[in-house]
Amino acid sequence: MYASVIERDESLDSLAGHCIAARTIIEASGTSVMRQLIDLLLFEIGVAMAKATETEQQPARSN
Numbered sequence: 001m002y003a004s005v006i007e008r009d010e011s012l013d014s015l016a017g018h019c020i021a022a023r024t025i026i027e028a029s030g031t032s033v034m035r036q037l038i039d040l041l042l043f044e045i046g047v048a049m050a051k052a053t054e055t056e057q058q059p060a061r062s063n
Contacts, residue, residue, distance in 0.1 A: 012052070016045050 019042050026034045 012045065012049060016042070016049070019045060 023038045026038050
């Protein structure tokens with residue numbers, strides 16, 4: 001349900017970029033709840049990116 005189901009690709013990078021842009025606007029004119037929510041979303045995106053990178057770097061196991 002969490003980051004493990006998202007693969008790191010261009011769409012995840014694009015999502016991060018859009019959220020960073022939204023964070024800038026929210027910082028200027030949003031509420032504290034909006035800031036908390038976008039920060040949580042950015043954190044989850046970062047976790048997903050890290051997990052995808054970790055998975056990519058693991059060598060394939062032979063049976």
